[in-house]
Amino acid sequence: MAQRPAVRDAGGVGDTAFGELLRDWRRRRRLSQLDLALEADVSARHVSFVESGRSAPSRAMVLRLADALEVPPREQNHLLLAAGLAPAYAERGVDDPGMAAVRAGIERVLGAYDPFPCLAVSRNWDVLQVNPGTAILLDGVAAHLLDKPNALRIALHPDGLAPRIRNLAQWRHHLLSRLRREAGVGGSAELLAEIESYPGGEDCSTDLGGVAVPLELYRLDGVLLTFISMVTTFGTALDLTAAELSIEAFLPADDATAEALRASPTPV
Structure with missing residues (x-):
């Protein structure tokens, strides 16, 4: 049975690993202890006690506080472990037999969008699977970027799509903004630093009336294609x-x- 981390006593009040993590998340969200208490529907006294280590939180309390702080699943596991509790989320590879329903869902979504490009990516933007329509985004990309494909490297590396993106600075800003948000909640700081080192600048202006940031990409034959992106996630996943x-x-x-994509030959 997992044991709770020991409380470090300091005049009757000591921090625990859980308390330190909780305080860090509360400050990231710019909430006071009272604000968090109101969001989680608990007393401010109890928030203070679990944060200082004077009270050990139950599993239900950890998850309630995590939900109020909008803590991502992986970081919820870290909070639970820090409190000496079992993690809530398992982690299996996509090829695991227990992930058959997920694989089937990916296949259906990718197939439904074809001939429009569609790809499945992991938390670090590694490409897991693509549909045939994605070939138009991979044409001309250097082989070393396709060996272990990462969507951000393919998009913004000088040997990738970057030289053919008409609004490169705008698209870079869009992708880097997403990556910075992810890095702030447990994403890869190393990947962020790498992508930020690529040339291209940043432009925070938007198009399409401010509704979406377009990707304006020249095909290898010079034809300009304009895309908007839409992201699908598994909202109730427990893995x-x-x-x-x-x-x-x-x-x-x-x-x-749309006409250019429908007219493109399907890769063999």
Whole structure:
């Protein structure tokens, strides 16, 4: 049976690993102890006690506080472990037999979007699976980027799509903003630093009336394609792999792009 971490006494009040993590998340969300108490429907006194180590939280309390703080699933596991409790989320590979329903769901979504590009990526943006329509996004990408494909490297590396993206600074800002948010809640700081080192600048302006940031990409033959992206996730997943997996579809933003994609030959 897992044991709760020992409380470090300091005049009757000591921090625990859980208390330190909880305080960190509360400060990230810019909440006071009272704010968190109101969000979680508990007393501010109890929040203070579990944060200082004077009270050991129950499993239900850890999850209630995590929900109030909008803590991602992987980090919820860290909170539970820090409190000496079993994690809530398992983690299995996509190829695990128990993930058959997830694999089937990915296949259905990818197939439904074809001939429009659609790909499934992991929490670190590693490409897990693509549909045939994605070939148009991979044409001309250097082989070293396709060996272990990562969607951000393919999009923004100078040997990837970057030289053919007409609004590169705008698209870079869009992707880097997402990556920075993810890095702030447990995402890869190393990947962020790498992607930020690529050339291209940033432009925070938007198009399409501010509704979405378009991807304006020149095909290898010079034809301009314009996309908007839409992300699908497994909202009720109880496995980390499924919870952190996302499926990104690139939909035509104009009739010319839709016609060009429908006219493209299906790769053999």
